[in-house]
Amino acid sequence: MVHLLQRHFSHCFTRPASIILLSLSLLLPQLSSASVPQKHEGFPQGVSTITPGSELWREVRQRDLPVTGISQVKGVETGVLINSRGDQWARFRIENPVKYAPMILAAIFLVLVLFYVVRGKVGIEGRLSGRMVKRFTDYERIVHWTLAIVFLFLAITGLILLLGRPLLIPLFGKEFFSLLASASKEGHNLFGPIFLVSLLMMLFSFVKRNIYEKGDLTWLLKGGGFIGDGHVSGGFFNMGEKTWYWIVILIGLAISISGLILVSPNFGQGRVVMEISHVVHVFGAIILTAVSIGHMYMGSIGTEGSFEGMKSGYVDINWVEAHHDRWAKECHENEQVISAEEYARLQGNKPDTAMEKGHD
Amino acid sequence: MIEYLIDGPLWYFSLAVFCIGVLWQLASIVFAKSKTDLSVARGSATGGAWRNVFSRFVPHHEIAPQIRVQVVAGYMFHLGLFALLFFAAPHVLFLEENLLGFGWTPMPHWAFIVASQFAFLGLIILWLRRMLNSVSRLISTLDDHIAAILTFIVMLTGCLALLKGFTELRLLHRFTVELLLIYFPFSCLMHTFTFIPSRAFSGAWFGRRGIDA
Numbered sequence: 203m204v205h206l207l208q209r210h211f212s213h214c215f216t217r218p219a220s221i222i223l224l225s226l227s228l229l230l231p232q233l234s235s236a237s238v239p240q241k242h243e244g245f246p247q248g249v250s251t252i253t254p255g256s257e258l259w260r261e262v263r264q265r266d267l268p269v270t271g272i273s274q275v276k277g278v279e280t281g282v283l284i285n286s287r288g289d290q291w292a293r294f295r296i297e298n299p300v301k302y303a304p305m306i307l308a309a310i311f312l313v314l315v316l317f318y319v320v321r322g323k324v325g326i327e328g329r330l331s332g333r334m335v336k337r338f339t340d341y342e343r344i345v346h347w348t349l350a351i352v353f354l355f356l357a358i359t360g361l362i363l364l365l366g367r368p369l370l371i372p373l374f375g376k377e378f379f380s381l382l383a384s385a386s387k388e389g390h391n392l393f394g395p396i397f398l399v400s401l402l403m404m405l406f407s408f409v410k411r412n413i414y415e416k417g418d419l420t421w422l423l424k425g426g427g428f429i430g431d432g433h434v435s436g437g438f439f440n441m442g443e444k445t446w447y448w449i450v451i452l453i454g455l456a457i458s459i460s461g462l463i464l465v466s467p468n469f470g471q472g473r474v475v476m477e478i479s480h481v482v483h484v485f486g487a488i489i490l491t492a493v494s495i496g497h498m499y500m501g502s503i504g505t506e507g508s509f510e511g512m513k514s515g516y517v518d519i520n521w522v523e524a525h526h527d528r529w530a531k532e533c534h535e536n537e538q539v540i541s542a543e544e545y546a547r548l549q550g551n552k553p554d555t556a557m558e559k560g561h562d
Numbered sequence: 563m564i565e566y567l568i569d570g571p572l573w574y575f576s577l578a579v580f581c582i583g584v585l586w587q588l589a590s591i592v593f594a595k596s597k598t599d600l601s602v603a604r605g606s607a608t609g610g611a612w613r614n615v616f617s618r619f620v621p622h623h624e625i626a627p628q629i630r631v632q633v634v635a636g637y638m639f640h641l642g643l644f645a646l647l648f649f650a651a652p653h654v655l656f657l658e659e660n661l662l663g664f665g666w667t668p669m670p671h672w673a674f675i676v677a678s679q680f681a682f683l684g685l686i687i688l689w690l691r692r693m694l695n696s697v698s699r700l701i702s703t704l705d706d707h708i709a710a711i712l713t714f715i716v717m718l719t720g721c722l723a724l725l726k727g728f729t730e731l732r733l734l735h736r737f738t739v740e741l742l743l744i745y746f747p748f749s750c751l752m753h754t755f756t757f758i759p760s761r762a763f764s765g766a767w768f769g770r771r772g773i774d775a
Contacts, residue, residue, distance in 0.1 A: 340631075340691065340694055340695045343690075343694045344687055344691055344694060347690050347694070348686050348687055348690060351686060351690075352686070381728045381730055381731065384722075384725050384728055384731070385723070385728075385731055387725075388721060388724040388725055392678060392679065392682075392721050392724075393679075393682070395679055396679050396683050399679075399683060513694075515694070550696055
């Protein structure tokens with residue numbers, strides 16, 4: 203990838219604008235008639251095996267001289283009659299993101315399946331107590347789910363656009379894929395800016411509690427509790443959650459900015475800027491999608507009691523003590539723990555059977 | 563065959579259900595029997611009606627902080643949808659050619675995109691709040707969820723068909739619109755037509771009794 207980008211840059215910055223390529227096209231009839239042989243061995247007279255004008259186009263595309271000419275049309279790269287690097291870019295796209303994206307996503311999926319089979323669901327010592335603590339406000343959960351819904355839509359439509367040609371055309375045919383790709387492109391472009399707005403809402407809602415602090419490194423060194431024995435200390439957000447937050451924010455911003463560059467090609471950005479934006483956008487999106495699969499796993503079937511936090515806004519105090527002991531201490535000190543009955547009343551439900559069992 | 567059905571009979575059927583249904587519902591409200599208020603009027607019913615119609619556009623200051631999210635999202639969604647419905651170029655053209663016989667200047671494409679983004683974000687936030695806030699969840703009915711999801715699908719299919727290159731996508735959008743038209747008169751979506759009369763009725767009742775609400 204780096205090699206290809208270097209070649210892009212070297213082509214862009216070393217080519218002088220001295221040859222009028224466009225004027226060559228005016229000579230096309232003369233050149234083509236000159237290049238057609240009068241007689242060819244093995245074929246009847248009058249039948250040619252050489253494409254007329256091939257020498258001209260070879261000269262336009264493959265010669266060693268600069269390929270930028272002069273045109274009356276003013277704009278980015280309007281002096282280039284044929285950009286041969288387009289083929290290189292197409293090859294790069296097919297050989298890299300299109301090739302590696304499914305591998306990365308499949309690998310993540312496989313790792314999680316293996317992890318679940320070997321480790322199972324991460325439980326809580328003493329099981330769920332039923333006594334709850336408020337973790338997220340309505341607004342924070344709305345922000346989280348808005349971002350999640352928009353991201354999922356963008357991830358699905360983005361993967362259709364990226365991998366549709368090799369994966370979907372063999373399954374559904376070209377006609378259906380062209381329809382699906384058109385719809386995906388429109389939807390993807392429309393929802394992109396909504397993702398950026400949701401991301402900024404996420405940034406401002408959660409940033410204060412995601413600043414790294416003392417003790418986070420210990421969490422990292424112990425692999426979040428998977429390495430060695432003993433409990434790993436954590437605050438309101440532990441090191442893993444903070445890292446996930448900053449991955450979302452930073453890669454999300456990179457994807458959003460590169461996406462805006464791609465979706466608005468009329469602001470003077472050239473081919474190289476567009477190609478770099480494409481690379482950032484695609485690889486950023488693949489990384490974010492891969493890590494988000496891990497996040498979805500850990501937030502649902504991977505860890506007991508986690509999903510409740512983003513569903514109702516409340517989490518079990520035993521879950522807090524298992525994963526966020528420093529915050530649990532604050533909750534006890536500030537008397538923020540409520541009973542199962544109070545929690546059920548706030549949710550408008552009867553006390554949950556599982557919680558009653560845990561309470562017993 | 564499907565194209566003929568969606569562009570022809572189903573379109574006219576859904577339009578008829580929508581028009582007759584809405585008129586029926588409004589007539590049932592207008593002609594509903596109510597007891598004559600024999601009490602002595604302490605204030606102007608008309609003044610109260612007008613006041614209530616406009617004052618309800620802004621939340622009461624005492625509850626404003628608690629409902630800030632749905633007020634902002636509500637305006638985003640409703641204004642965005644209004645702009646899309648009446649000022650999107652394909653809709654203006656459709657209304658001119660199929661219903662009204664005249665048109666008006668549509669909004670530019672960039673404004674269409676921004677309006678739809680506002681509408682989508684607003685609707686997603688409103689529906690999520692309905693699902694995530696315990697009180698909203700409890701008072702929400704199946705009708706509320708169907709109305710929100712159906713509206714979202716109609717908007718989404720419309721935006722997916724933006725390129726206008728595929729008949730199938732246009733038909734999908736039109737089909738979902740027809741489903742919405744059929745569902746509309748029998749659902750909470752009727753608030754499109756009833757929210758002004760409803761406010762006026764409550765305002766008149768308050769005004770006559772001298773209640774400052």
